[in-house]
Amino acid sequence: EPEVTQTPSHQVTQMGQEVILRCVPISNHLYFYWYRQILGQKVEFLVSFYNNEISEKSEIFDDQFSVERPDGSNFTLKIRSTKLEDSAMYFCASSGDRGLPEAFFGQGTRLTVV
Protein backbone atom coordinates (compact mmCIF):
# COMPACT_ATOMS: atom_id res chain seq x y z
CA GLU A 1 0.00 0.00 0.00
CA PRO A 2 1.37 3.45 -0.87
CA GLU A 3 2.59 5.48 2.07
CA VAL A 4 4.10 8.81 2.96
CA THR A 5 7.72 8.46 4.07
CA GLN A 6 9.53 10.90 6.32
CA THR A 7 13.20 11.17 7.20
CA PRO A 8 14.81 11.37 9.63
CA SER A 9 12.57 9.85 12.29
CA HIS A 10 14.34 11.85 14.99
CA GLN A 11 16.59 14.88 14.75
CA VAL A 12 18.37 16.70 17.53
CA THR A 13 19.73 20.14 16.72
CA GLN A 14 21.21 23.08 18.54
CA MET A 15 19.25 26.28 18.88
CA GLY A 16 19.95 28.60 15.96
CA GLN A 17 20.85 25.82 13.54
CA GLU A 18 19.04 25.14 10.30
CA VAL A 19 17.21 21.86 9.82
CA ILE A 20 15.62 20.26 6.79
CA LEU A 21 12.89 17.69 7.24
CA ARG A 22 12.24 15.46 4.29
CA CYS A 23 9.15 13.75 2.97
CA VAL A 24 8.27 11.54 0.04
CA PRO A 25 4.52 11.90 -0.57
CA ILE A 26 2.39 9.27 -2.25
CA SER A 27 3.41 9.34 -5.89
CA ASN A 28 0.17 10.34 -7.64
CA HIS A 29 -0.92 12.87 -5.02
CA LEU A 30 -1.09 16.54 -5.88
CA TYR A 31 -1.43 18.28 -2.51
CA PHE A 32 1.21 18.26 0.18
CA TYR A 33 1.09 19.45 3.74
CA TRP A 34 3.16 19.94 6.86
CA TYR A 35 1.65 19.75 10.31
CA ARG A 36 3.26 19.77 13.72
CA GLN A 37 2.33 18.47 17.13
CA ILE A 38 3.95 19.85 20.24
CA LEU A 39 4.01 17.23 22.99
CA GLY A 40 0.61 16.95 24.61
CA GLN A 41 -1.05 19.40 22.23
CA LYS A 42 -3.21 19.30 19.12
CA VAL A 43 -1.93 18.56 15.65
CA GLU A 44 -1.57 22.00 14.04
CA PHE A 45 -1.54 22.94 10.38
CA LEU A 46 1.58 24.67 9.08
CA VAL A 47 1.37 24.85 5.30
CA SER A 48 -0.20 23.35 2.21
CA PHE A 49 1.50 23.18 -1.18
CA TYR A 50 0.08 22.64 -4.64
CA ASN A 51 1.41 23.13 -8.14
CA ASN A 52 4.82 24.19 -6.82
CA GLU A 53 3.56 26.95 -4.62
CA ILE A 54 2.15 27.50 -1.17
CA SER A 55 -1.65 27.46 -1.28
CA GLU A 56 -2.26 28.21 2.39
CA LYS A 57 -0.19 28.76 5.52
CA SER A 58 -0.91 29.27 9.18
CA GLU A 59 0.29 31.98 11.54
CA ILE A 60 2.89 29.53 12.81
CA PHE A 61 4.51 29.37 9.36
CA ASP A 62 6.56 32.55 9.62
CA ASP A 63 9.69 33.66 7.79
CA GLN A 64 11.88 31.08 9.46
CA PHE A 65 9.99 28.30 7.69
CA SER A 66 10.09 27.41 4.01
CA VAL A 67 8.97 24.50 1.88
CA GLU A 68 10.26 23.16 -1.36
CA ARG A 69 9.61 20.38 -3.83
CA PRO A 70 13.11 20.10 -5.25
CA ASP A 71 12.31 17.23 -7.57
CA GLY A 72 9.40 15.04 -8.58
CA SER A 73 9.31 13.03 -5.39
CA ASN A 74 10.62 14.95 -2.38
CA PHE A 75 8.90 17.62 -0.32
CA THR A 76 10.95 19.42 2.32
CA LEU A 77 10.38 21.70 5.28
CA LYS A 78 13.26 23.96 6.22
CA ILE A 79 13.52 25.74 9.54
CA ARG A 80 16.16 28.40 9.18
CA SER A 81 17.13 29.22 12.75
CA THR A 82 15.62 26.79 15.20
CA LYS A 83 14.25 27.84 18.56
CA LEU A 84 13.53 25.74 21.62
CA GLU A 85 9.80 26.10 20.96
CA ASP A 86 10.20 24.45 17.55
CA SER A 87 10.66 21.13 19.34
CA ALA A 88 7.74 19.02 18.16
CA MET A 89 6.71 16.12 15.99
CA TYR A 90 6.46 17.26 12.38
CA PHE A 91 4.12 15.37 10.08
CA CYS A 92 4.04 15.43 6.33
CA ALA A 93 0.81 14.53 4.56
CA SER A 94 -0.45 14.25 1.03
CA SER A 95 -3.81 13.96 -0.66
CA GLY A 96 -5.08 13.46 -4.17
CA ASP A 97 -7.25 16.57 -4.10
CA ARG A 98 -7.85 19.59 -1.87
CA GLY A 99 -9.81 18.67 1.21
CA LEU A 100 -11.95 16.02 -0.40
CA PRO A 101 -10.32 12.64 -0.35
CA GLU A 102 -8.34 11.17 2.47
CA ALA A 103 -5.17 12.79 3.68
CA PHE A 104 -2.39 10.31 4.35
CA PHE A 105 0.20 11.09 6.95
CA GLY A 106 3.79 10.01 7.41
CA GLN A 107 5.17 8.63 10.64
CA GLY A 108 6.62 11.98 11.60
CA THR A 109 9.99 13.48 12.44
CA ARG A 110 10.58 14.23 16.07
CA LEU A 111 12.60 17.44 16.23
CA THR A 112 14.37 18.24 19.47
CA VAL A 113 16.03 21.64 19.76
CA VAL A 114 18.55 21.91 22.59
Place this chain on the structure above:
Amino acid sequence: KQEVTQIPAALSVPEGENLVLNCSFTDSAIYNLQWFRQDPGKGLTSLLLIQSSQREQTSGRLNASLDKSSGRSTLYIAASQPGDSATYLCAVPGYSTLTFGKGTMLLVSP
Protein backbone atom coordinates in the same frame (compact mmCIF):
# COMPACT_ATOMS: atom_id res chain seq x y z
CA LYS B 1 -12.53 29.74 12.51
CA GLN B 2 -13.23 26.05 12.81
CA GLU B 3 -12.97 24.58 16.30
CA VAL B 4 -13.00 20.84 16.90
CA THR B 5 -13.70 19.36 20.32
CA GLN B 6 -13.44 15.74 21.37
CA ILE B 7 -15.11 14.21 24.38
CA PRO B 8 -14.07 12.42 26.50
CA ALA B 9 -10.40 13.37 26.69
CA ALA B 10 -9.60 9.93 28.06
CA LEU B 11 -11.47 6.68 28.37
CA SER B 12 -10.58 3.42 30.08
CA VAL B 13 -12.67 0.31 29.43
CA PRO B 14 -12.35 -3.44 29.91
CA GLU B 15 -11.84 -5.60 26.86
CA GLY B 16 -15.01 -6.48 25.00
CA GLU B 17 -16.94 -3.30 25.68
CA ASN B 18 -18.57 -1.28 22.94
CA LEU B 19 -17.70 2.39 23.15
CA VAL B 20 -18.45 5.74 21.54
CA LEU B 21 -16.06 8.61 20.97
CA ASN B 22 -17.49 12.03 20.26
CA CYS B 23 -16.34 14.85 18.04
CA SER B 24 -18.02 18.23 17.59
CA PHE B 25 -17.17 21.05 15.21
CA THR B 26 -18.34 24.64 15.02
CA ASP B 27 -18.55 25.23 11.25
CA SER B 28 -20.86 22.73 9.59
CA ALA B 29 -19.86 23.69 6.02
CA ILE B 30 -17.53 20.72 5.63
CA TYR B 31 -16.90 18.30 2.78
CA ASN B 32 -16.00 15.36 4.95
CA LEU B 33 -14.64 14.32 8.31
CA GLN B 34 -11.73 12.01 8.96
CA TRP B 35 -10.95 9.85 11.97
CA PHE B 36 -7.35 8.95 12.77
CA ARG B 37 -5.58 6.73 15.21
CA GLN B 38 -2.31 7.79 16.82
CA ASP B 39 -0.15 5.42 18.82
CA PRO B 40 2.24 7.00 21.36
CA GLY B 41 5.09 8.80 19.61
CA LYS B 42 3.89 7.66 16.22
CA GLY B 43 2.20 9.03 13.14
CA LEU B 44 -1.45 9.34 12.22
CA THR B 45 -3.21 6.38 10.67
CA SER B 46 -6.38 7.14 8.77
CA LEU B 47 -9.25 5.01 10.00
CA LEU B 48 -12.33 6.33 8.25
CA LEU B 49 -13.27 9.15 5.93
CA ILE B 50 -16.93 10.03 5.97
CA GLN B 51 -18.22 12.30 3.22
CA SER B 52 -20.73 15.03 3.97
CA SER B 53 -23.31 13.20 1.82
CA GLN B 54 -22.98 10.08 3.98
CA ARG B 55 -24.43 9.55 7.40
CA GLU B 56 -22.31 6.51 8.27
CA GLN B 57 -19.12 4.77 7.25
CA THR B 58 -17.97 1.38 8.47
CA SER B 59 -14.65 -0.42 8.55
CA GLY B 60 -14.51 -3.69 10.46
CA ARG B 61 -15.40 -3.01 14.09
CA LEU B 62 -15.41 0.74 13.53
CA ASN B 63 -18.42 2.79 12.56
CA ALA B 64 -18.39 6.55 12.11
CA SER B 65 -21.45 8.71 11.84
CA LEU B 66 -21.76 12.32 10.77
CA ASP B 67 -24.50 14.83 11.50
CA LYS B 68 -23.49 18.05 9.79
CA SER B 69 -26.51 20.01 10.93
CA SER B 70 -25.68 19.47 14.59
CA GLY B 71 -21.92 19.66 14.03
CA ARG B 72 -21.22 16.22 15.44
CA SER B 73 -19.57 12.95 14.56
CA THR B 74 -19.23 9.78 16.57
CA LEU B 75 -16.83 6.88 16.28
CA TYR B 76 -18.26 3.62 17.53
CA ILE B 77 -15.86 0.80 18.37
CA ALA B 78 -17.44 -2.59 18.82
CA ALA B 79 -16.02 -5.33 21.02
CA SER B 80 -12.95 -3.35 22.03
CA GLN B 81 -9.56 -5.08 22.26
CA PRO B 82 -6.32 -4.14 24.03
CA GLY B 83 -4.83 -3.45 20.61
CA ASP B 84 -7.34 -0.63 20.19
CA SER B 85 -5.53 1.34 22.88
CA ALA B 86 -4.40 4.57 21.24
CA THR B 87 -5.43 8.20 20.83
CA TYR B 88 -8.26 8.78 18.39
CA LEU B 89 -8.37 12.08 16.55
CA CYS B 90 -11.06 13.58 14.40
CA ALA B 91 -10.25 16.19 11.77
CA VAL B 92 -12.34 18.39 9.52
CA PRO B 93 -11.14 20.05 6.31
CA GLY B 94 -10.98 23.72 5.55
CA TYR B 95 -9.93 25.19 2.19
CA SER B 96 -6.73 23.16 2.12
CA THR B 97 -6.17 22.29 5.73
CA LEU B 98 -7.32 19.88 8.38
CA THR B 99 -8.35 21.11 11.79
CA PHE B 100 -7.84 18.50 14.47
CA GLY B 101 -9.40 17.86 17.81
CA LYS B 102 -7.17 17.14 20.75
CA GLY B 103 -8.15 13.51 20.72
CA THR B 104 -9.55 10.86 22.99
CA MET B 105 -6.94 8.65 24.67
CA LEU B 106 -8.39 5.15 24.86
CA LEU B 107 -7.09 2.41 27.10
CA VAL B 108 -8.59 -1.06 26.76
CA SER B 109 -7.52 -3.37 29.55
CA PRO B 110 -7.42 -7.16 29.17
